[in-house]
Amino acid sequence: MSAEGKTGRWCGCLLCRVGDEQTMKELRDGGAQGPEWEWVAAHLVDYALRVLHHQHARQTLAREANTHRRAAHLHPVVLAPEDAQALDADPAQPTALFVATCTTALDRFRRIDLLGGHWRPGGRRVPGYYVTRCYFVLGDELTTWRRARTKERKVAAAAYRLAEEDERLGGRDVVEDLRQVDPAVVGALVETMREPLREATRYRLDHPDATWAAAARALHVSPRVIEAQLRRWRRSRRREGER
Ligand SMILES: [Zn+2]
Structure with missing residues (x-):
């Protein structure tokens, strides 16, 4: 007996x-559990993953999926250009999407098609049949994947903004300079700052690893306010130095 021709x-x-036919009967009689089921499940997932990756690489996945989805009265899946871009940019992305698709489809296949008797002999061979089940859940999995991507992008954007704030507030670091100054003088210098810059500076002096952004977060003030005050304070110190 030959396995799936495609693999x-x-x-x-x-x-x-x-x-x-014999496989489906034996698995159903055994409650679709244990090593025999696991082995068949591994064969199916392995096969479907190859098919999905192959069709994705040939840019035929949406078309193939929609042929089967339409026949089942499911809305067509649409791969937007930004989806395609995200899937092409990082090989981990299509893998994550297809593994999730195969996992969800396997659960449904087991419950509905195998134990529920929905699969009938004489029709589509089991591996191909299972792939159509993957197409059926692909729409929802795509939505879930997109949401996760959006969340990832938001987290990355927030991290970038924080890094940018530190960068803008950086340059020559006033607090590092203050650490070099006689502690008796530091108090007087900090007194010349306005709030919340004064408090943020004290915070940073007390927390050697803290950045301006971290101080702003700890004090619940806008980093932009600190940034503006710092610029003003530097200008005023420079003017005094020039006198
Ligand atoms: Zn096998």
Whole structure:
């Protein structure tokens, strides 16, 4: 008995040993659990992952999926240009999407098609049939994947903004300069600052690793206020130095 022609693999699972009809009957009788089921499940997921990756690489995935989705009266999936871009930019992205798709589809296949008796002999062979189940859940999985991507982008953007704030507030670091000054003088210098810059500076003097952004967060003030005050304070110190 040959395994799926497309993979050309013979893994020794029930499907490969005794064929579709016998496999489905034996698995159903056994409650679709245990090593035989796991082995068949591994064969199916392995096959479907190859098909999905292959179709994605050939840019035929949405078309293939929609042919089957339309027949089942499901709305077509649409891969927007930004989806395609995100999927192409990082190989981990299509893998994450397709693994999630195969996992959800496997659960449904087990409950509905195998135990529920929805799969019937004489129709589509089991691995191909399972791939159509992957197409059916692909729409929802795509939505979930997009949400996760949006969240990732927001987190990355927030981290970037914080880094940018530190960068803008950086340059020559006033607090590092103050650390070099006689402690008796520091108090007097800090007194010349306005709030909340004064408090933020004291915070940083007390917390050697803290950045301006961290001080602003700790004091619940806007980093921009500190940035503006710092610029003004530097200008005023420079003017005094010039006198
Ligand atoms: Zn097999």
